[in-house]
Amino acid sequence: MEKFLVLVFVLPLIAGFVSYIAGLKGNHLSKIFTAIVLLTNLVLSYKIFKYVMASADNRIIAVFSGWMPPLGINFYADSIAVIFLLFANLLAFASLFSAKLSYSNRFHGLILLLTAALNGLILSGDIFNIFVFFEILCLVSFALVAYYRKAESIEASVKYFVLGSIASAMLLIGIALIYAKTGTLNLAQIADMAPQWSGLFKAVVFGLLLVGFGVEAGIFPMNAWLFDAHPAAPYPVSALLSGIVIEVALYLFLRIKSLFFVDPLFSLVLLLLGLVTFAVSELVGFYQRDVKRLLAYSSAGQIGLMLMAFSLPTKIGMFAGLLLFINHLLAKGLLFISVGSMSDRSGDRDIDRFSESASFVDKVAVLAGGLSLLGVPPSIGFMGKVLLFIALVKAGFLAFALCLIPFVVLEALYVMRLVGRTLASSGDGRIECPGQVVVQWVFTFIIIVLPIIVSRMSIQTDKLNLNGFNKQDYLYGMASQLLKGDRL
Template sequence: MARGPARAAQAHPGVARPPGAGRGRRGRGGAVKVEYLIPLPVVLPLLAAGVKFIIGPRGNRLQGLISVVVTIVTLLTEIALLFAADDRDGPLVLTLGGFSPGVGITMVADRLSAMMLVITSTVVLCILIYSIGQGAVDQGASGPLTVYHPTFLILVAGVSDAFLAGDLFNMFVGFEILLVASYVLITMGGTGPRIRSGATYVIVGMLSSLSFLVSVAMIYAATGTVNMAQLAVRIALLPPDVALVLHVMLITAFAVKAAVFPLSMWLPDSYPTAPAPVTAAFAGLLTKVGVYAIIRAQTLLFPGDRLGLLLMVGAFLTMIVGILGAIVQADLRRMLSFTLVSHIGYMIFGVALGTVDGMSGAIFYAFHHITVQATLFLVTGLIERRGGSTNLGRLGGLARVSPLIGVVYLVPALNLAGIPPMSGFLGKLGLLQAGAIMGTPAAYVLLGAAIATSLLTLYAVSRAWGAAFWRRPRGPVAEPGTVVSSPGPEEHAARSPELRTDTTGLGESSVTAARFPRLMLGSTIALVVMSLAFTPFAGPLIAYADRAATESLRQDAYIHAVFPGIGR
């Protein structure tokens, strides 16, 4: 990828900036510091969640309105942070409570975290509108959505906290907030399949959290701090063997959360049973938090290529095993869950290269993948509503019933596969160029794996499109010999309008839905348009990704933003 504007690299390596330099103190006319906006993406959703719990089950229309309004305000705040972070030589920093950065809770917004926040809130806004439409169509405007809306906003607050955390313990807290909320969302409705898959998800989440906490404790024991700016200085002074152990432990904890093979096998069994809005949020956001944490660990805490080869192996296996799992699935949700795993490998590929080009490609691909993968899971909810199932053996003929849904599925599916000139193609091209520039044997192997994964993704999504939309229905039973994830009797009861006992307002309906879900379709189309907009705006987005990658690889900019005058 072409380098962004030169201002991304205008630091002066040998000079310590005075306190407050480049950190957006008072603007013209004594305006409020822009740093004071940093906690709002965490605080606003939490406050709104508390208000919703107070409102209770009788205010579902109000709950939906609060969700949308708070998300819009949060998005506007994050856009302001994005422009402020992109206009400075170094991140925006705020230490809460007036404490020194090494003692208090430090929050940091740089180009990478600010754009991740903006993409996240935009996708969340569409998912919330989709879920409001689904709840209104399924059970009326007074359906019991009391738990869903506040829990969803708590999940968003946890994601934002993880992106803005300036110390490892606060990042751990962010992970725990989003995980606790996700435990509620993934088991919502209480059907047998959801409880079983949720149990697996909870166990894996708790083990990964324990691993993360142990890693943080060991890092603190070795360095005396959890502040990431201080760690960037102190870890470099540790014996190499000690630093390597800490590095491996931290990356392992993050790899579970990012679903990097072989620590990814929990994901395809956990995601498919959740309601479409929940699965879309999980697929779009949660694994990207793990990728973001890996980027921070590789660029700020443990710079260099000490684990570069290991990450390349992980990227290779994640791409190949994930996509091989996808092509043998007979259930659309499981197929998309495996493609989700496989395309995490592209981002890990870019991180493993350790270059500005590779990191830029990984960042741009993360922006693209959050949007496209969430869109596909929302479309799956529409397909299930019209076709009564996500089992490809039971679907067929939807092109005649809902041609618009066929288009809405096909566009992000082709984008995921990387068909030119869509953003998936541009992201993959940037990563392939970065690998070719590196020119090592491992990089060339990954180039082949990335191309093969892209072709197999095209095969998987095209096969599903043909089966669901163009083939004649084959009846209620799938073809013998295929890998089937068909819903059992309990889930059929959960998905049938007549038998459903799901009290979330987010259970799936059959093809005979009484009203056409306009909010659901409209919000999904909005995400499709957003993913397509990445192509005409690819130049500015890639330039921004270049600047974000350059900034992420500069330890000195981060350190001096938090502690002006120390470390180089």
């Protein structure tokens, strides 16, 4: 099983280059090859998911080339990581499957590299490896945003590039400071020493990492790139960028925060930032006419909600955050694929005209995705929002919870406008890629079925614990030698 953990990262990394070469003869070959690799990845990550969920201590560790941590580098998966892993690979496969055949080998190779970087980031237990994978992720996303090489996409990519470069420099400074203080790069060993840091040092490193991850995660003052990049990218890329890339950056930041910065003050700062991100994005999003830009603002809003949920140090907040993440990935992925392909066909992204060539499946998909996104009762979006509300009230942040309500309504209004325009369209468009129809139906099906599964799980929150990041695992080795217990 440890081999799978490594394979899920290495396979798409190598395949990315092979796929590019295979595609020199034609797009078919590289698309089929890419689909096979991503499907293998999906199966592997499902196996890891099942194994970790069924195992006694809910974790699995892969150590590289016999160097035990903290000296060597390692991959680590706990129950939170495997959920992210499974859904990341699901969305990667879905967005490739729904892509038009006209996308070239450049696209296929980059999608594979993006998947590799995402899997590496989710699993890595070494802070410098996180930096390296993060750079792969940034570079690949810059290139994917600029895919069309038109004025709009080049402009978006330039903005993203400049902000991303500053962010990665800040991240590296943060890592350098941590190394100077502790002399190690292993996350768990750093976490052991973190309580002894002085308040000033903690604040400086926290600020640097916040900028470093915050740009990619789309946290409020640093998310200016997001609203240009998501609309300018091809629609499968928009789905990936919005559905998983920003969430993984958020996940990394919060994982590091829960290890190094346990003081409640940091949680409060993040709660405030999350609220501001949510409020500002929904306010601005309400006035958008460009449909993909509207969805991008909604993504930023959802990131704010997830940031609030994950920064609450309680299990119920954790669970709310996970539900919001899964809901956003499925619903926004589906919406971006449907709305993006519709606006591609009609050649216009204006909200009055984008749906001129909507087909039946588009209407169903936008309805399911939209309702789930804004949280209409049985959906997991609803569960996530209600749980977040409860978690905020229980943690004593009633004011924050009340502040959320008007903006939730605002989001519901503009998402409903989008859904309404799609349903009202009389077009009978034809989708050129049959894979897209399959993806739309499957995602719609998952969105409908998932609430039933989640409610039958009887909320096993004890299995889902981000704080269950056991320092001993990193320090002394293999999963088989681990003792159960002493999780936070």
